[in-house]
Amino acid sequence: MTDKNKADQQASPNSSTRPDHSSTSAQRARLLARLKLGPIDTITARRVLNILMPAARIKELKERGHAIDAVRISKTDDQGRTHHGIAQYYLAGPIDQQSTGEA
Template sequence: MSEHKKGQPNKASPEKTHVENTSGTAQRARLLERLQAGPIDTFTAIRELNIVRPGARINELRGLGHKILTHRLTLTDDQGRTHQGMALYYLSTNAPAQVTA
């Protein structure tokens, strides 16, 4: 059991947050660590990070003060279906070259 002061959230270290951990804290830690490496789209967040609702975690990270931007694009899912208006998330400091904010 981890120790933390009463009334303070239990912080999840990205190194200790395995994809099996579905707590909001662990999902936010994984997503933030991934965003620091570069942009991530909705399907990749679901598939690789085990985050079922990436938009909700992005909103929470924004609420914590992280400057995360969104670019909308068309993506094809694993079954070959095309989806318009999908999100590509990135930290404002890690903007991909093809995206203009």
């Protein structure tokens, strides 16, 4: 290996040595933790939790046994545009029941 290759390798460490905050399991964990604090809507989940597809993560959490429901709301985004029919998710059962199962 040349000195340049060694320097390149050190400058950009192997992805396995860095935590993958974008993985679906990390996204599920962030979303579930946030749901335990209270309802969250799709726009907020995208912007604050960095979850591009919150509905998919909600579906996966439901498949893992978490009781999650949604209501449809209107919400204005950061650019001042109002969106109608945005899902606002919340835990449907008591929070102590929500602590079981894999995120």
